[in-house]
Amino acid sequence: MKKIILYSILSGLMLTATSCDQEYLNPSAASETQVTTDLNGLITLCNGLQFRYTSSRAGILYNAITASGLSTRELTVLNAGNGDEEQLRIGGANVTPNNGVLRNLWAQNQLVKANADLILKSVGNVAGDAGTKSGITVYASIFRALALGTQAQFWQQLPVETGNNAKFVTRDEALKEAVRTLEAAATTLAATPVSTTFTGRIVPGIDLANTLQALIARFSIMTGDNAKALAAANRVDLTRRSSFNFDDAVQNPLFFNTFGNRNVTEPLNATLGLPEALRPVASDRRLAFYLSNPSGVAAGGINLGRASFFTANNAAIPVYLPGEMLLIRAEASARLNDLPAATTALNAVLTKTTDAWGIGAALPAYAGPNTADAILTEIYRQRSIELYLSGLRLEDSRRFNRLAPVAGDAASQVERNRTFYPYPLIEKDNNRANTPADPAI
Numbered sequence: 001m002k003k004i005i006l007y008s009i010l011s012g013l014m015l016t017a018t019s020c021d022q023e024y025l026n027p028s029a030a031s032e033t034q035v036t037t038d039l040n041g042l043i044t045l046c047n048g049l050q051f052r053y054t055s056s057r058a059g060i061l062y063n064a065i066t067a068s069g070l071s072t073r074e075l076t077v078l079n080a081g082n083g084d085e086e087q088l089r090i091g092g093a094n095v096t097p098n099n100g101v102l103r104n105l106w107a108q109n110q111l112v113k114a115n116a117d118l119i120l121k122s123v124g125n126v127a128g129d130a131g132t133k134s135g136i137t138v139y140a141s142i143f144r145a146l147a148l149g150t151q152a153q154f155w156q157q158l159p160v161e162t163g164n165n166a167k168f169v170t171r172d173e174a175l176k177e178a179v180r181t182l183e184a185a186a187t188t189l190a191a192t193p194v195s196t197t198f199t200g201r202i203v204p205g206i207d208l209a210n211t212l213q214a215l216i217a218r219f220s221i222m223t224g225d226n227a228k229a230l231a232a233a234n235r236v237d238l239t240r241r242s243s244f245n246f247d248d249a250v251q252n253p254l255f256f257n258t259f260g261n262r263n264v265t266e267p268l269n270a271t272l273g274l275p276e277a278l279r280p281v282a283s284d285r286r287l288a289f290y291l292s293n294p295s296g297v298a299a300g301g302i303n304l305g306r307a308s309f310f311t312a313n314n315a316a317i318p319v320y321l322p323g324e325m326l327l328i329r330a331e332a333s334a335r336l337n338d339l340p341a342a343t344t345a346l347n348a349v350l351t352k353t354t355d356a357w358g359i360g361a362a363l364p365a366y367a368g369p370n371t372a373d374a375i376l377t378e379i380y381r382q383r384s385i386e387l388y389l390s391g392l393r394l395e396d397s398r399r400f401n402r403l404a405p406v407a408g409d410a411a412s413q414v415e416r417n418r419t420f421y422p423y424p425l426i427e428k429d430n431n432r433a434n435t436p437a438d439p440a441i
Contacts, residue, residue, distance in 0.1 A: 036122035063105040064391035073273030091417020116144035131195025141185035145178035207242035230332035243316035254310035323386035
């Protein structure tokens with residue numbers, strides 16, 4: 001795939017996995033100057049952003065889905081020898097700053113953001129056509145926003161800038177910075193369509209225009225900007241797919257590391273780890289979509305749990321799902337006290353039989369109380385089912401004020417066993433003056 005053609009070049013450019021501005025040079029690789037003063041080099045760096053974000057057990061996708069899944073009971077650990085994952089499964093004070101899953105999640109997000117910043121800083125100074133520059137700008141902006149937004153879902157504070165002794169900002173500020181990045185990119189794309197030169201050289205799969213709006217909606221709902229989230233979600237074409245693509249050279253990280261070998265994690269149970277009041281009904285078609293053996297656990301058998309996006313090395317993983325956009329519409333409307341609109345969007349998820357990714361519940365329309373609290377609870381339930389193993393449930397659990405864990409009280413840890421994570425040692429060692437104290441749980 002194009003994303004790995006020049007990865008050896010990229011390895012010489014990547015900043016260290018902290019907010020410090022150190023650099024390790026590979027004498028066999030191209031220099032930063034060589035790559036950032038040429039459009040082809042910048043496109044190669046763009047492909048490297050996706051490679052780093054999506055690929056391998058060290059990448060962001062594996063670690064975000066695994067960390068969120070273990071902390072919210074979507075997943076369980078099959079082999080306790082996977083000590084870092086086991087820490088996250090147990091949760092509470094057992095999650096330490098030297099946890100390898102969290103180290104990778106922090107470091108890779110920092111690296112993606114730093115390299116996206118490098119691309120965005122360089123593209124204006126490179127000779128070339130406007131359409132190719134537009135594509136580079138939009139693509140790098142998407143991954144800058146993804147890095148900021150993903151990191152903000154797991155930590156209370158994080159650096160937004162790259163440099164020595166980088167200052168931390170609140171997660172809310174980081175999410176708003178991600179939205180600003182996406183909005184600027186949307187303006188660029190509207191003014192200058194992407195050239196065929198760019199689309200012919202970038203890894204295929206990501207629908208730029210729709211992804212910008214989907215991520216604006218996702219990160220805006222997290223900050224409580226419901227009006228902006230609603231407007232952006234309404235602009236997403238739900239018939240279009242946007243995906244991270246893989247092949248046998250760059251494998252789907254969840255299939256390769258998890259569902260293809262059954263040695264690390266798998267679904268906790270056939271009810272997606274949800275408490276009794278929120279469990280999916282047996283007739284919900286999404287169970288068969290997400291679980292290879294949805295009746296296995298209840299019957300005492302083995303639940304292989306190969307979720308539909310993690311079935312093969314070359315299986316594509318969605319950047320976002322149509323159901324996520326519908327549920328953002330529902331949530332934003334409910335929080336804006338427009339309950340009829342919230343119910344309409346909620347019903348669009350409950351009653352759909354399929355969508356662009358083949359996901360459908362085929363259930364009756366909502367018939368619960370016509371109150372904001374009841375509708376929001378149902379929206380959370382549907383997000384937990386529709387967006388299973390998307391890496392979003394920990395964020396959702398906090399935003400919907402689900403039962404929070406209490407230190408030392410296992411009985412309270414029903415839906416999540418942490419609220420935020422401790423800061424990794426790599427950041428504490430390199431940026432000790434600015435790294436905040438760890439949250440208690």
